[in-house]
Amino acid sequence: MHGQGRDPSAEVRARLREQMEAIEARGRAGGAGQPGADAGADAAEDAFRKIERLACMREQSSSALRSRLVREGFPEGAACAAVERAVACGLVDDRRYADVLVRSRLAQGRGRRGIEAELAAVGIDAEEAARLVGEAAGASGAGDGQDEIERALELLERRPPHAKNLRQAAYRRLVQKGYGSSVAASAARLWCEQQEAGSR
Numbered sequence: 553m554h555g556q557g558r559d560p561s562a563e564v565r566a567r568l569r570e571q572m573e574a575i576e577a578r579g580r581a582g583g584a585g586q587p588g589a590d591a592g593a594d595a596a597e598d599a600f601r602k603i604e605r606l607a608c609m610r611e612q613s614s615s616a617l618r619s620r621l622v623r624e625g626f627p628e629g630a631a632c633a634a635v636e637r638a639v640a641c642g643l644v645d646d647r648r649y650a651d652v653l654v655r656s657r658l659a660q661g662r663g664r665r666g667i668e669a670e671l672a673a674v675g676i677d678a679e680e681a682a683r684l685v686g687e688a689a690g691a692s693g694a695g696d697g698q699d700e701i702e703r704a705l706e707l708l709e710r711r712p713p714h715a716k717n718l719r720q721a722a723y724r725r726l727v728q729k730g731y732g733s734s735v736a737a738s739a740a741r742l743w744c745e746q747q748e749a750g751s752r
Contacts, residue, residue, distance in 0.1 A: 596629075596637075611645075615674055668681045708726070
């Protein structure tokens with residue numbers, strides 16, 4: 553028998569509880585060489601591996617990556633360390649990301665104002681965004697206001713609006729695509745005039 557009423561399973565549970573508490577206390581202390589420090593390094597390494605996988609699929613901005621890592625459960629410090637490491641080794645480059653995004657959006661027929669707002673939303677400085685859009689628009693032949701109106705007209709030709717009030721619908725579509733109000737108004741007016749002349 554077990555002797556004077558001692559429950560061996562209770563003793564085992566008590567010892568396990570003490571060991572778990574000691575492990576948790578060391579983890580909270582987070583001292584160098586202890587399990588808590590290793591967990592932080594492991595989290596930063598795991599976050600960097602995640603960045604590698606994401607960057608292989610497409611360009612990423614540093615602030616969007618940092619937010620995504622935190623949202624997916626990585627500690628803020630690990631996410632920041634991993635992004636800094638990715639930037640340092642050239643895996644992530646905000647300027648390269650912005651250049652790819654601007655060229656892609658211009659090819660899709662998006663307006664300058666919308667592209668600049670999208671860049672600002674991912675942490676690219678507003679002045680830098682305007683400069684990048686201007687450079688890319690100039691390189692693609694879409695640099696000045698007249699070129700922007702031409703691109704807006706091309707967009708309306710490719711995807712004409714269908715509504716009773718065509719001018720209003722054209723204006724709305726262009727503003728939704730990121731064109732400024734003056735460009736959208738001019739392009740909508742010109743496009744409607746072309747439609748009316750073609751229907752006569």
